[in-house]
Amino acid sequence: MKKHRIFTFQRRQTEACLHAMKTFALLLLVATVTHGAALPEAAKIDSLLAADWQKHNLQPNAAAPDEVIVRRLYLDIAGRIPTVEESREFIQSGDPQKRAKLIDKLLGSDGYTSHMFNFWADVLRLTDNTKGRITAEAYEEWLKKELKANTPYDQFVKKLLTTEGGAWDSGSIGFYQRDENKLDHLAYTVQVFLGTSIVCAQCHNHPFDKWSQKDYYGMAAFTYGMDTRGSGITDIKLPRRPPQNKNLPEFITSMKAKDRRQYMKDHPEEMAKIRAEAAEKGKATSEEMNQVRKALGDVMKPLRYTAVSWQEGKLPKLPADYAYTDAKPGDTIQPNAMFGHEATPKEGQTTVQAFADWMTDPENPRFTTVIANRMWKHVFGTGVIEPLDEITDSTVPSNPALMDYLAQLMIEKKYSLKSFLRVLYNTDTYQRMASTQEVALGEINHFTGPSLRRMSAEQVWDSMITLTKGNVDGEVDEENQRLHQYLNDLNMFITTMKEKGPEGIVAAAKAGMEERKENDRKLDEMRAKMAEQKDGVANPADAKALANAANKLRRESSNNLLENLIGEERAEDLIRGYSPNKEANKEAKKRPKMSREVMATLTKEERKALSRNEGDRTMVSRASELPSPARPGHFLRTFGQSDREVIDNASEDASVPQALTLLNGPVIKSLTSPVSLLSQQLKDAGSADEKVALLYEALLSRRPTNNERAVLSQVIQERGDIAVEDVTHALITGSQFLFIQ
Known part of the structure; x- marks a missing residue:
């Protein structure tokens, strides 16, 4: 019995020792990476994950090589693939801290x-x-x-x-x-x-x-x-009706309140006549105030939805x-x-x-x-x-x-x-190979590495921009000058309104009262005519002409009041209005500038395509600089950009339209245009083998493997120069390009 207990004790000690050695080996494996323990907080996260792996008898994914890491970091932090130069610089660097330094560089970009x-x-x-x-x-x-x-x-x-x-x-x-x-x-x-x-x-x-x-x-x-x-002018209140005593005779309004009440009591017939006359004057003034509010309503339209204000005590x-x-x-x-x-x-x-x-x-x-x-x-x-x-x-x-x-x-x-x-x-876990097994619904992800993910729509677009134009991160707009000019105009308008106050606004509105009344009369006539045409068989052209004329009269009335309020010169920009797409459209119509040397290398067909401006209007700006969200049918929406109606509503699901877009859509025309960066790099690459190797570097941030070279050599022999185009389409539509490895 005693020997049995000793044996059991020794067996348990051995198991505990093996368990400790296994845990230590796992932790040692986690701590051993190419870039070292860059941050103590990152090491802490790795140790917490390692404890979970040990508990569930799991092994971490293999460490990711530089070729994988450089592409992953650019996509995850900067939202695009690296350029050929950027990936080569990183891969060829012998700096043991190059990963941590690249992370810092990209976070600051x-x-x-x-x-x-x-x-x-x-x-x-x-x-x-x-x-x-x-x-x-x-x-x-x-x-x-x-x-x-x-x-x-x-x-x-x-x-x-x-x-x-x-x-x-x-x-x-x-x-x-x-x-x-x-x-x-x-x-x-x-x-x-x-x-x-x-x-x-x-x-x-x-x-x-x-x-x-x-x-x-x-x-x-x-x-x-x-x-x-x-x-933005909530503190300006226009009077809705004239003051009660405004149209009474001065000798009555100048009396003290007590004396005024006594006089009114002692002279009932006289007061009845005075009140009748005052009421008639007040009626005219009320009509004027209605005209003022109506005119001001038109002028204030540009200010709608441009301000918010807090009202303490307002409850649901x-x-x-x-x-x-x-x-x-x-x-x-x-x-x-x-x-x-x-x-x-x-x-x-x-x-x-x-x-x-x-x-x-x-x-x-x-x-x-x-x-x-x-x-x-x-x-x-x-x-x-x-x-x-x-x-x-x-x-x-x-x-x-x-x-x-x-x-x-x-x-x-x-x-x-x-x-x-x-x-x-900077965690070791992030810098491991991606987990390719999808975690089933209801199961737990133990994070033995980052998940394999398809690029977002914006990452695909921005990567295409990188292939076409290179690194355009510095072109991300910080300030829309046209927007700020218009916002400053609105602020100036509001400041002027506050300075004038209710009395000044009413005076400016009254200055053009007769003209507005005449315009209103014409508008009423036009509305009556349009109503008649709507009930009968109307000529569409006549109806459109009437509607345009009515809009013109309405604009004239509001523009005249605006000029009376802030002056003709200052009112010009506000009358012109804000057109957010003008600058973007102007930029989109620009043709790319090419040197004479590059032009000399183009074939006759390429020059014709360039003269027609084919494909070079599409890839203008990064996704963050485009309308938000993009219009339906745009590349971004095709690849799953959110419609912004629901929180976190983007999709990474594949579809047939995506495949067709990558095969022959306008984005591919931009990419294969003779003026694109990739096309110019391919021209300088030399042999077909070198061109194909460059394609791998540009799209996947790595050179082809030996097995891939063997297959590609056969394709080049069979297809000749067309093989480069074939490989381009194969890589662009393949999972290695579209997924973050």
Whole structure:
């Protein structure tokens, strides 16, 4: 019996020793990489993952070679493939810290700004196809500047939640202008920043979570006072009717109130006559005020959806069909946080400022976790928590220790997204080969490496731009001069209106009163004629002519008032209006400049194609500089760019139209145009073998393998010069190009 116990004890000791050695070997394997332990925070993440692998008897993926890493880093950080020169420089470098240095370089580049703009535009549903087009463009520009400045994420969110004023003050007002429905906007806000889907509770108690409809309205109360219909001159109030005593005789209005009442009492017949005359004068004045307000309404149209203002104390009411016993339909609901501590305004704070503090507080149980998880998914392809925006009290991360540390790291980095991403990109795990096995629904991703992912639509587009034009990161616009000129004009208009005040505005409107009355009379006649034509058989040309004439008269009336308010010269730009696509169209029509030496190398057919400007108008700018989102049918939409109607709505699914676009679409014409960078590089490459090798470097950031060379040599022998075109199409449409390895 004693020998048996000793044997059992020895066996357990041996097993424990083997277990410890296995764990040590695994940790040693994790720590052994080509670039060394660049950051202690990255090593900590690797150790947490290694513990999870050991627990589940898993091995990490193999370390990725430089050829894979350089392409992955450019795509993941700058949103595009590297140029041939950039990949060669990295691969040929013997610097042991070259990976860490490249990460820092790319995080500081304009390419990072462009790529992260595309990411956040999808999350925040940025679209310029809204009523407030000017505000939408100002919002997009504001986002780019915040990303480039690396504004801490908590401060970034506070700016969005507490924004106020006009688009000329800050483009961040586009956050509230995005949705006219305040209740819908609250649901999007909570989903994006707190990772919690509460939209069901807008109409009824949540069927799968604890949130009630009353809870929803309590959260909506925090932002309900944000007025998105203001014009920036909310403090100017035009009188709706003349003052009661304005048209009375001066000898009566100059009396003291007591004496005036006594006089009116002692002279009833005289007062009746005076009141009748005053009423007639007042009627005329009221008509004038109606004309003033009507004219001013036309002038103020450019200011619609360009400003937001906070109204403290404005609260939502429960709907008429509210069906629960905890409140009654029509009850006014006070602000109430759904979880965590109370969001009580401090002295001098508004309700929405208190809400912003509560939202971004490190003690908030979800704010930090959500952004840390969102960034992890951005880097590794899958979140530690999935789905990342449907967190409930029962949600358990796939690796709780890792999720806790990521949240802690985000706080330690003071919500600097660049600093946080720098740690993730420097982990050994990220720099391993991609996991090609898709994690099945319901199963856990143990992150033995980043997930194999297809490029986003924007990454495909920007990579095509790189092949066609080279590195254009420096051309990412920081400021739209035409936009700011127009915003300055609007601000000047508002400032002038405030300076003039109600009396000055009324005086300016009255100056052209008779002309506007005559125009209104003509407009009424035109409307009557159009109504007659609509009821009968109308000539479409006549109806169109009438409509154009009516619009011209309406514009003339508002333009005259605008000139009376701010002067003819200053009114010119506002009358002309804002045309956001003028500069883009002008740029798109430019033909590429080519040297005489390059022109001399072109064939007759190539020169004809160039003279027709075939293919060179398409690849103008990076995706972040194009309309947001692109129009339906555009390359970006074909490859799954989000329509910006739903949060994080982009698609990476393959389709037949994508294959056809890559085979013979206008983008391929741009790529194969004799003026494209790739075409010029191929001309200089020499033999067909060298051209094909260059294609591999340009598209895949590596040279062909020996097996690939053997196959390609046979293709070149059979197809001759056409083989280069064949290989180009094969690589462009292949998974090695379209996927982030």
